[in-house]
Amino acid sequence: MKHYSAFAVAREALRYHTGWERAWRSPEPKKRYDVIIIGAGGHGLATAYYLGKNYGIQNVAVIEKGWLGGGNTGRNTTIIRSNYLQDPSAAIYEKARGLYEDLSQDLNYNIMFSPRGVIMLAQTQHEIRGYQRTAHANALQGVKTEWIGPERVKELVPIINLDGPRYPVLGGLWQERGGTARHDAVAWGYARACSAMGMDIIQQCEVTGVRSQDGRVVGVDTTKGAIDCDKLGIVVAGHSGQLAEMAGFRLPLEAVALQALVSEPIKPCMDVVVMANTVHGYMSQSDKGEMVIGGGTDGFNNFTQRGSFHHIEETVRALVETFPMISRLKMLRQWGGIVDMTGDRSPILSKTPLGGCFINCGWGTGGFKAIPGSGWGMAQLMATGHSPLTEAFSLDRFKEGRFIDESVAAGVAH
Amino acid sequence: MSTRLAKQGRLIDRSKKVTFTFNGTSMQGYEGDTLASALLANDQMMVGRSFKYHRPRGVVASGAEEPNALVGLGQGNRFEPNQRATTTELFNGLTAISQNHWPSLEHDIGAVNTAFARFLPAGFYYKTFIHPKPFWKHVYEPFIRQSAGLGKAPDKDSRDADTYEHFYAFTDVLVIGGGVAGLQAAKAAAASGAKVLLIEQSAYWGGRAPVDGGTVNDEPVDKFVEQLVSELETMDNVSMRSRCMGAGVYDHGYVLGYERLTDHTPGVQGPRHRLWRIRAKQIVTATGAIERPLSFAGNDVPGVMLASAMRDYAVNWGVNPGERVIVATNNDDAYRTAITLKQAGVDVLRIVDARATAGPLAEEARQLGIRVDPGKAIAKVKGGKRVKKVAICNQEGVGGAREEVEADAVAMSGGWSPVVHMWSHCGGKLTWDDANAFFRPDPSRPPLGANGEGFVLAAGASNGALVLGDVLTDAHAVGKAAAKAAGFKPKNIKAPVGETTAEAPMEAVWLMPANAEIQLRMKSWLDFQNDVKVSDVQLAAREGYESVEHTKRYTTLGMATDQGKLSNINGLAILADALESEIPKVGTTTFRPPYTPISMGAIGGEARGEVFQPIRQTPMHNWHDRNGADWEPVGHWRRTYAYVRPGESVHDAVNREVKNTRDNLGLLDASTLGKLIVKGPDAGKFLDIMYTNMMSTLIVGKCRYGLMCSENGFLIDDGVVARIDKDTWLCHTTTGGAERIHGHMEEWLQTEWWDWKVYVANVTEQYAQVAVVGPNARKVLEKLNAQAGGGMDLSKEALPFMEWRDGKIGEFDARAYRISFSGELSYEIAVPASQGQAFWDALFEAGQEFGVMPYGTECLHILRAEKGFIMIGDETDGTVIPQDLGLHWALSKKKEDYLGKRAHSRSHMADPERWKLVGLETVDGSVLPDGAYAVGEGVNANGQRNMIGRVTSTYFSANLGKGIAMGLIKHGPDRMGEIVEFPGTDGKTYKAKIVDPIFFDKDGEKQNV
Amino acid sequence: MLILNCPYCGVDAEETELAAGGEAHLKRFGPGSSDDEFHDYLFMRENPKGVHFERWRHANGCGKWFHAARCTNTLEVFGTYTAQTSEPPQDIKDAIAAKRPGWTWREFS
């Protein structure tokens, strides 16, 4: 792998950048791998990367129906935070956030992790109490967060309207080391690092069947032929149900559309990420200058990657109320992604009824921020059979009534 | 030099001068000008700076596709960044500033980037800025952010001075685009009797046709447009809106129309924008086509313009973009520009035609004295802030043997691309047309509507028909087809006959010259705004970013504010070539709404300020407001948190209310509590399922406190249920619970037990409900009775605890419930809402001698906490079951089934390790922090401190003079008297003793008097 | 932005008048059911890419719950019908068969 640096760019510039090599190889699949990961999104690629890096398992293929990073990894609003309430969530998201801190250096690919800080606004008494509760929990979970008053909110976000006629801003939960990253770069950086370890990333290859023997997975059928494996990881977000069906089990998931939008780019005016859950909106400003805005999910099953416009309306009017200066900015582009939602809105990282087959899904609206932690835990689970990071997120929790419900602290998982 | 021509200018009124400013300089234009045409008329060639390299940028187009001429428009509360000059109608007093430069447009420090452009290829930032780690946040990123971004941000405190609105429209056929195709399609559809709505983004009808010329039915096309417009205007079933853009097509025939009402007349009364939410059975997209630039070195220098745009400026606005013009093309259409300019007196130096042989229009050009050079290409345009010289070479080859010509403007045409956005937004597929080198709608794969059939049809140029005659024939047929698909019988009228001039085929030219050397490719722009060049796309392909989505994201091609209207196809072609593939195999990126950016204000519509969201008000709302209410939003309701007197803090007010209610008399507006009537022969059976308690056995005249769980076992609501008669119960819900629980009941009744005879009605707002609470509660009510002859006996004997009566209290028809959420003597009294204020006033007046004070929700909370009563939303959070709260007594053992019963038997819910409700008292009497967690020994497998419980409610009790709290603690009820530790976020650790949650009047003597 | 015809009031209601209610024709499992039955009843939702049956409420309208047969991949609506039935009516099944021959959903086809 050719090392990336300013020096390398300068050297290449002298020969008009004709010397750059491929960021990742484009191989044909081998007959057999130790591990196959289905899905070359952030979670799948990170799982492969940590299998190689932490456990020396490098005979790995990552199979992707479309293009790597082309699903929700490249469609989300790139918020990274770990100020979750429940222990298992705080653990995995904080692990992820910590890994994000050093990811550019680790991957030798600038993923532009920007720990600019995340505020979750409290606009009702109920939210104040919810976030104060989260702050207390976070302190014990090793997640650095802090309750701040309205004056500090205004200092951090000068464009905010503290006293809207409907919901005045009463304070907020502040995570200073939360922030954003460049979503595509996360996928590309992991892909490049996996490829450099000798792993095969096989794009444009659809899995058409999962083969098993005596209750254990032995391989997959694909549009590029049959491939054998000892272990299989299914990491395909919205399409998990279809893959699980091939593997002979069912998942408690539903696929719905989630929407987002960006404004035209303007000069820097907002340095932190703001989430306003009472009015259902969140916003940050990208390095390009676009205001990046997250919307809500539809209530019905949908695989079209298009959502209903009224959610965009609700989000935008909430944000115009919260940040009145955006009223005369313009929406440049809106898009949708298909997210897989579980019964408690928390993910599933688990063994499955099929031996050697593992599932990572159900991230709903909040998966991007978890990518490194999810990959780390999933790799541990697949390599060793157990991971404290993933333990609580097992499939059987629904049967036991042991939910991981994050909505309780007035928070929603974005 | 760009100037105003002596003649021409069909859209301007030369008798009406308009004054405006650009970067503080006063300029003049005419009514009918766009800001772009007026700037050009004032020889303002450079109008902005590009995104990445801060290169000079001039007007390149004349419409919505413009990537360069973006300005900050207006001032103060009407300032708007990134407004396209080409679609901004000029008005007196307009102020515009150019963007993305410092300190000025002419002298921009950021332009240093252009000198380093070679070191800043596509994606350079992924390879650099990696070390040292802290530099990204503190050095690199702030620098990049300052350099990027386009328009100035509006002032942080600015408040939009304008208003916005929405409008719902319904039509059989919606035609998007008011060019000749749209007009003709509308007419053909309307002839069937179908209701037609025709929307056009610009201020005028006819689109490009009047500029391009030609005849229809042997008359000049502008006459034809005029007649057609006036004909449509007289038809009752046709509505026409100009300045209304089709912004997006969504599922099931939903279309957004973006109408700009006062952008051209700011300050005029009425909304600025109106967002149309249109439902159409069929949509005709007649959105025309957009000309493509040619990729040659220096094609981004101000003065290089689309050939059609140059023609528009001349014909529509009488503007001559240059005095010495070179036309570069791969098709015949650009010859029209050359001819038009020449006829207007402009010196057209030559036509550089990449094709080996020119078409029939070449002869006409030559006759006018224009030199035509077939097989030639532009090697390079020279000049910094405006075109100075043009180097011409052979199209074949690498760009050697150049001839340099002095010129000040270049018109370029790389062919046309149909505007397929409206077709594609909702899933319509495209097909590649090799002859014209463009994607056009594939009629066999349209977007599908609710009935599974296609609901969008493309007409005219947006369907790939580029010649006037073809456009009209196509549009006529499509209009009829749309009417038919909408369920109407099209009339068999004849299509107008448009002129069809002979043209030679265009030739796809994706790079000029064909094998341009790298130095040229690094200067050949694809995306003018984002500074993406041919070499960047080639680099992306080389590095493995092969998918069109990868290339787009890696290079930012097509991600600018024009969303690739000019750059996408050219970029795709370069990518396909680099991958040794074909354009249709590489495919397009996804077309997403909106077509051009639309204002956030319009999307929000009227929902701002006072009507941002509904605020639900009780009948006594205004009284509370006048009497110091500190408001608390509870759902959409507003409730009084406390009544703050002058000079008092909110905290003081709460303490005063708490003491007074226990000592004297308090009034609470309880109108927000939900009230549901449940009636029918099966109502008792039904309520037994809804509640965990037994409600069917409740005796008429009595009340019972009930709990509701979800099917998943968690507590969702509570409240007092009263039995009204044999078949009728009245169920109280929490504030904000009325609609939710009503819906919950209806859901089970309609979808599970639909054969049960039960009706439910929500009568919450029929009543104003007042809690009359405190030792003097009975006295004040009896005084009202004494004053006005009310007959209700409110004595302990006549109305015992947990019973209700109907009757008259004072002069009011009332229902009194003898229930208490405070542990005091308490009556909750419901009167008709229309009498609520009068009743409240009467109580307040009569209560003066008894020390009456109104109290708010915080006092209510403290009073109930002193009594150890749980509160839905405090003690519960969606994860708590009745067993956690010691409410086993409310879980009927006799009933076989109720919602939540099965769930409670799952292993985790029956787990003895669950945290249970207890009271908590700090050892020093201080108040425990809200939301604090109790810690046990050690850490868990993830290194987190082990937690053993948490605070659910915590208050200062003015009655007890100390902090009291409730919480859920592991094994709590078995650990009475033990001390547990709660680390605060303030660095302190709070120690609290586990106690009985009932802090006050444990035997309940106060309420039973 | 879907439009569904409310079978009770006959209105072609747009999505903002409606509330989505998840999978249709659930069979309720209460006390006495096994852990598996109860788990599947609460959480194991059909999630097909294709024909789906679901519940909607005409919330900003007549307030009634009804069922819709819809394709989750194209959003085509095959028909709506009342909620007071434990299986799709024949005419709805026929309408689906006409558009999606060989369709199946849970125990229905």
Place this chain on the structure above:
Amino acid sequence: MSEPISALNHASYDGIANVRECGLQGMITLRGDLSDKSLAKAVKDATGQNVPGQREALVSGDTGVCWMSPDELLVLVPYAEVETKLAAMVKALGKTHTLAVNVSDARAVFTISGASAREVLGKVAPVDLSSEAFQPGQIRRSRLAQVAGAFWMDDAETFRVVCFRSAADYVFKLLKVAAQPGSEVGVY
């Protein structure tokens, strides 16, 4: 008994249409089997009208009956008569499984009148309000921007709009914005 007061006490606004809170209107929610004879008689006795068909509003002034759902009617009577009419109705219904309750005070009623009335309502309700689609005699339950509402027409240029009493202030302000001067749409 003190003077009853409606939610906004006859507030009024003149823009491109007139918006007015109408004061108190007697209203009874009647749930039951709409094909039942005793129900039909009770309705007839109270209002002089037959049981309306699907989405029908048979209203004249402040008396009449509207179809709300397949098992619900909204019975309109003068406010002063609502208790006696309700009592008579309950008596007439006898043992038939029905539910009749007074909801007069739970609601607020507005009129929107004038040539632009259809357009004003068309800005806040997702309903086709063209004269081909909506006429006097029909009722529609829908939403008014963010709250539930129902409306019918007194005549070709007058709507009667009903919402929850607690939302009256919101609805009035909303309609004021929708009726602001200079905001004519010009399609109906």
